[in-house]
Amino acid sequence: MEMIWKGIQAAIHLLLTGDPEVVEITLLTLKISCSGTLISLLIGIPFGTLLALKPFPGRRFVLSIVNTGMGLPPVVVGLWVSIFLWRSGPFGFLNIIYTPTAIVIAQAIIASPIIAALTCAALQQTDPKLRLQIRALGTTRPQYIWLLLSEIRFSLLAAIIAGFGAIVSEIGASMAVGGNIKGQTRVLTTATVLEVSKGNFDIAIALSIILCLLAYGATLCLTLLQQKQQGGS
Amino acid sequence: MLEAQKITWKQDDKTILQNINFHLLPGECVGLIGPNGSGKSSLLKILAFLEAPTSGLLFFQGHSIPKNVPLAIRRKIAIVFQEPLLLNTRVFDNVAIGLKVRGISKETIRQRVNYWLEQFGVLHLSKQSSRSLSGGEAQRVSLARAFAIEPDVLFLDEPFSALDAPTKEGLRVDLSKVFKTTQTTTVLVSHDFKDISHLANRALILLNGQVAVEGSPSELLRNPQQKDVARFLAYFAS
Numbered sequence: 356m357e358m359i360w361k362g363i364q365a366a367i368h369l370l371l372t373g374d375p376e377v378v379e380i381t382l383l384t385l386k387i388s389c390s391g392t393l394i395s396l397l398i399g400i401p402f403g404t405l406l407a408l409k410p411f412p413g414r415r416f417v418l419s420i421v422n423t424g425m426g427l428p429p430v431v432v433g434l435w436v437s438i439f440l441w442r443s444g445p446f447g448f449l450n451i452i453y454t455p456t457a458i459v460i461a462q463a464i465i466a467s468p469i470i471a472a473l474t475c476a477a478l479q480q481t482d483p484k485l486r487l488q489i490r491a492l493g494t495t496r497p498q499y500i501w502l503l504l505s506e507i508r509f510s511l512l513a514a515i516i517a518g519f520g521a522i523v524s525e526i527g528a529s530m531a532v533g534g535n536i537k538g539q540t541r542v543l544t545t546a547t548v549l550e551v552s553k554g555n556f557d558i559a560i561a562l563s564i565i566l567c568l569l570a571y572g573a574t575l576c577l578t579l580l581q582q583k584q585q586g587g588s
Numbered sequence: 589m590l591e592a593q594k595i596t597w598k599q600d601d602k603t604i605l606q607n608i609n610f611h612l613l614p615g616e617c618v619g620l621i622g623p624n625g626s627g628k629s630s631l632l633k634i635l636a637f638l639e640a641p642t643s644g645l646l647f648f649q650g651h652s653i654p655k656n657v658p659l660a661i662r663r664k665i666a667i668v669f670q671e672p673l674l675l676n677t678r679v680f681d682n683v684a685i686g687l688k689v690r691g692i693s694k695e696t697i698r699q700r701v702n703y704w705l706e707q708f709g710v711l712h713l714s715k716q717s718s719r720s721l722s723g724g725e726a727q728r729v730s731l732a733r734a735f736a737i738e739p740d741v742l743f744l745d746e747p748f749s750a751l752d753a754p755t756k757e758g759l760r761v762d763l764s765k766v767f768k769t770t771q772t773t774t775v776l777v778s779h780d781f782k783d784i785s786h787l788a789n790r791a792l793i794l795l796n797g798q799v800a801v802e803g804s805p806s807e808l809l810r811n812p813q814q815k816d817v818a819r820f821l822a823y824f825a826s
Binding site: 482484485487488489490491492493494495498502505506 | 636638659662663665666667669671673675676677685686689690733737
């Protein structure tokens with residue numbers, strides 16, 4: 356109990372004093388997670404839309420793969436991204452292994468299937484008669500898709516929350532492709548594991564509290580936005 | 589304005605419509621009526637270019653309609669379905685949507701939306717969410733949305749059938765007034781002959797996917813011409 360209490364005290368101290376290393380790690384975590392979420396949105400929403408609205412041979416098979424991807428283990432993603440970005444790997448010439456860019460790529464791969472699957476499910480749940488009505492309004496194909504996506508905006512916000520949550524809490528991929536290098540690729544999850552392995556439970560608890568606050572803060576903002584729109588629509 | 593020649597439509601080897609001929613003159617309101625499953629809503633979808641016929645020809649304003657209907661032609665029509673099918677946004681934005689997709693200026697949109705909301709007695713609801721409307725209010729908004737486009741042809745697919753009797757009557761009266769003012773060319777589908785006799789100049793009775801008889805609503809009531817038609821109309825004559 357004493358250890359936990361000390362940990363909480365240290366956490367409060369680190370938070371209140373604005374420890375430079377903790378601030379740096381927190382900001383880097385936020386930057387990487389937001390970038391990963393943004394990229395996964397750019398991949399996931401169009402792909403989910405395509406899966407929902409465009410019939411093609413093997414669509415169900417692709418959809419099952421995407422749905423499986425929702426539970427993709429981050430460490431597996433980390434392994435494969437490492438292989439591809441390794442100096443002798445196919446994209447080794449990019450020289451981005453053990454950089455924040457590599458972590459962003461891995462995290463985008465983790466979150467994209469989540470965003471795509473939830474977008475697809477939300478679009479498929481829209482009333483077919485409403486889709487017919489939108490077409491009957493004289494929409495072009497892009498206008499039709501835009502209106503449908505606007506109609507599922509609350510579900511899309513839920514997809515963003517899920518995607519961000521998966522990214523900010525993962526550790527396997529960040530460790531594998533980022534290497535947990537101090538001042539360069541150390542994020543809250545990898546830093547927490549490191550401090551636990553060193554027996555520095557107070558710092559580990561502090562970092563975990565910050566991580567939880569970060570995850571909660573981002574999710575709270577998105578939830579408030581979602582509920583505000585729901586109430587104001 | 590709109591003509592269909594020998595339209596046949598099959599779905600899963602089942603013939604829904606067979607050898608239908610149809611024409612619509614500018615300014616007239618034609619009613620399509622028939623019992624459930626007679627093919628009236630299917631015919632409306634084909635006439636409104638939402639479905640392609642299995643065989644037959646469609647002409648719009650003298651031009652033959654290809655299988656992929658050009659956007660410019662699709663934008664000359666408006667459709668109101670049985671359910672209001674409003675988007676989850678404000679009433680104003682719902683009515684504005686058809687104008688926005690056509691790239692019409694904001695000021696014109698504002699004027700037209702307000703005008704049509706007023707015509708249908710729902711201007712006071714313009715800032716409300718579409719989700720907060722009653723069935724009758726929502727259908728009025730849906731009609732305002734269709735008229736705001738100022739379509740060359742308006743299609744109404746059982747627009748009153750989801751409403752209770754007093755709401756239905758009120759909306760029918762208002763719609764009749766709007767028709768008199770605008771002379772909008774209209775195809776009205778209904779299973780209630782009262783709707784047709786109130787609003788349509790001409791009626792086609794569909795039975796088993798075919799046009800059984802055609803004429804003015806009052807004439808059809810007086811002289812149904814066929815036994816099956818007489819049996820169908822008997823309910824409304826009483």
